[in-house]
Amino acid sequence: MRALAPSLALLLLAAPLASAQEPQIHHTRLKNGLDVLIVEKHNAPLVTVEVAVKTGSFTETPDTNGLSHLYEHMFFKGNAALPTQDRYMARVRELGISFNGTTSTERVNYFFTLPSRNFAAGMHFMADALLRPLFNMDELRAERKVVIGEYDRNEATPTHFLRRGLREQLYGDQAYRKNPLGERKVILSATQETMHRFRERFYVPNNSCLLIVGDVNLTEARVLAERLFGPRRWKAGPDPHRVPCEPLPRLAETKAFVTVQDTPLVVLGARWPGPDVGRDERATFVADVWGTLLSLPHGRFQRTFRDGALADRVRFGYYTQREGGELDFTGVVREGKVFQVRDTLLAEIAAMAEAGYWSEADLELAKRSLRISRAYEAESGADLAHTLSFWWASSSLDYYRRYLKETASVTLDDLRTFVRNYLVGRPMVLGALVNEANRTKLELSPESLAPQAASSADAAASLVESFRLANGVRVLFRREPGAAVSALQLCFDGGSLDLKPEHQGVDQLLLSALLDGSTRTPRDKLQAKLVALGARTSRDVNYDYARLSLAAPREGFFSALQLVSECLRQPALDPDHVAQRRSQMLTSLGS
Numbered sequence: 001m002r003a004l005a006p007s008l009a010l011l012l013l014a015a016p017l018a019s020a021q022e023p024q025i026h027h028t029r030l031k032n033g034l035d036v037l038i039v040e041k042h043n044a045p046l047v048t049v050e051v052a053v054k055t056g057s058f059t060e061t062p063d064t065n066g067l068s069h070l071y072e073h074m075f076f077k078g079n080a081a082l083p084t085q086d087r088y089m090a091r092v093r094e095l096g097i098s099f100n101g102t103t104s105t106e107r108v109n110y111f112f113t114l115p116s117r118n119f120a121a122g123m124h125f126m127a128d129a130l131l132r133p134l135f136n137m138d139e140l141r142a143e144r145k146v147v148i149g150e151y152d153r154n155e156a157t158p159t160h161f162l163r164r165g166l167r168e169q170l171y172g173d174q175a176y177r178k179n180p181l182g183e184r185k186v187i188l189s190a191t192q193e194t195m196h197r198f199r200e201r202f203y204v205p206n207n208s209c210l211l212i213v214g215d216v217n218l219t220e221a222r223v224l225a226e227r228l229f230g231p232r233r234w235k236a237g238p239d240p241h242r243v244p245c246e247p248l249p250r251l252a253e254t255k256a257f258v259t260v261q262d263t264p265l266v267v268l269g270a271r272w273p274g275p276d277v278g279r280d281e282r283a284t285f286v287a288d289v290w291g292t293l294l295s296l297p298h299g300r301f302q303r304t305f306r307d308g309a310l311a312d313r314v315r316f317g318y319y320t321q322r323e324g325g326e327l328d329f330t331g332v333v334r335e336g337k338v339f340q341v342r343d344t345l346l347a348e349i350a351a352m353a354e355a356g357y358w359s360e361a362d363l364e365l366a367k368r369s370l371r372i373s374r375a376y377e378a379e380s381g382a383d384l385a386h387t388l389s390f391w392w393a394s395s396s397l398d399y400y401r402r403y404l405k406e407t408a409s410v411t412l413d414d415l416r417t418f419v420r421n422y423l424v425g426r427p428m429v430l431g432a433l434v435n436e437a438n439r440t441k442l443e444l445s446p447e448s449l450a451p452q453a454a455s456s457a458d459a460a461a462s463l464v465e466s467f468r469l470a471n472g473v474r475v476l477f478r479r480e481p482g483a484a485v486s487a488l489q490l491c492f493d494g495g496s497l498d499l500k501p502e503h504q505g506v507d508q509l510l511l512s513a514l515l516d517g518s519t520r521t522p523r524d525k526l527q528a529k530l531v532a533l534g535a536r537t538s539r540d541v542n543y544d545y546a547r548l549s550l551a552a553p554r555e556g557f558f559s560a561l562q563l564v565s566e567c568l569r570q571p572a573l574d575p576d577h578v579a580q581r582r583s584q585m586l587t588s589l590g591s
Helices: 002-019 067-074 085-095 116-131 137-155 158-178 184-189 192-202 218-229 281-295 300-307 338-352 360-379 381-394 397-408 412-422 436-442 455-461 506-514 523-532 554-569 575-590
Strands: 026-029 035-040 046-053 098-103 108-115 208-214 255-260 267-273 311-319 326-333 429-434 464-468 474-478 485-493 536-541 545-553
Touching (some): 035 218, 035 381, 046 381, 067 108, 067 192, 108 116, 108 381, 137 158, 137 184, 137 192, 158 267, 158 326, 158 429, 208 218, 255 436, 281 311, 281 360, 281 397, 300 311, 300 338, 338 412, 360 397, 360 412, 485 554, 506 575, 545 554
Parallel strands (some): 255 429
Antiparallel strands (some): 046 208, 098 108, 267 429, 311 326, 464 474, 485 545
16 A cells, blocks of 8 residues: 555646646637537546527516526427437437536526437437427426426525515516526416527527537537538527617615515525626626635635624625626524624625735635636536536636636735725615514514614714705815815716726726816826826726826815816817827736
8 A cells, every 4th residue: 555655646746737727619600600619528438518598587578587497498308309208318318318407697508418429419419409399288388387396496495585585676677687587477378389489589599509528529529510500400590689688777775675484594695786797897807706705714704704603604705797797695694693794794895995804815815716616617528518608608708718817817906996896885785584583583674674874984974064066066075174185086977887898998098088188288287287286196987987086285285176177177188198098008908
């Protein structure tokens, strides 16, 4: 046994190095618009064939909410080649197939894993299921009952009602777009015609992706993909997303609710609107690092709740979405300390926005954890296929390829900015799950659960004067007796949230160019005057607002304010200066 020890140690050391290699992804787009992703993995004689479709609850309406989910169940029923469930399952056993499917907000995926010797037959099997469904009415009736059974099991779980409450409070009458499970009445009323109409709209190649991962030959896989899924068998259709969905509603104010269920647990949930790929892509990478930091067992966040005997199973993280990303907290409260958990959560969030909450070592550990997770995902062909289809649907293949580079570039300052932009002082939804006895004992109500302003904040607020100028600008004014520096902050309602993808960045460019001189004072002269006055300016564009700040010694503040005011009211916007600002922004994006 001792003689074997060195070899064993060598194997253990070599494994992480092998896992760290990024898979080589071969991407082809067929003439019908179908994306084909192929990854050769010869570590086991298996292959996973997966089809992903950009549908799910985000594509549904109140009248169709649940059809994506029902379609997923019907995918594994009879088709024109195998018209009965018995024949379908017999072929599954014959080919050695393990199959499943999932439905989420932005993706539905179907996947088979089978021995690689049966790859060609498995591709035919997938093509028949995808392109030639029957939606037999007897099978549809039976499967509607299966889906309703899944619905019933969810409603038998008390936390289901907490999640539903958070969703409904956050999105109001559009909450269905975040409900992949669907609605009972839609599921129970679905017919063959309903399913065919749904298929014709969303199950088109230009809205789909075929993934092949495993022990295959690249050339053979490409040939089979073209032959079985190309334009001769599967015609492109109208883009189902050509008419954009109405944007999800903004959360304008903090809301709170209490849901009473038969459970011994007291669970606190909180949810904030977060960044999404469509409007603030960079923040989505920062959010993943942030969530990883919060999950570290030894980290301050987890220790605060654990060592303070406040809550168990505390989770606070982010789920990437093309639209409607969310920051979600849940914790199982100990000994009824629901208000302490709420206050501690908000205090920790405030602390995250300040220097010192995380160390550089913490940050590097979180980044390493993300790299390790990526390596684990690549070990299994099936897991890699699912990961790729998720990113394809909710972002892009390019996003996946840049992921480790982007997360590796996140700094502590990025994290603080993210917390300030999306969490500190932002509207949120708070929910508590309790039984009736605990609700009465804890005196829980929406009013008592809603966070109260701290007394120190109340005292500070009483020193602030509020008034409006004749042009409608609201002014908040506070005196600081004895202060050597005066400061001004101008806030503009609107940010990247309000811009279409093709206009992203215009707000930052404009705010940068505004302080490049006025029609009265050229840029060089302006900058010299501001330096002489000891004035400092800064600008910041966020998810839903922008701000411009000015600070200067008290004796020179009003002179500096006059100069800045001229820039805002009569900006020079010299084309050469604007071009320089644009070049700086592009250089920053490429660094």
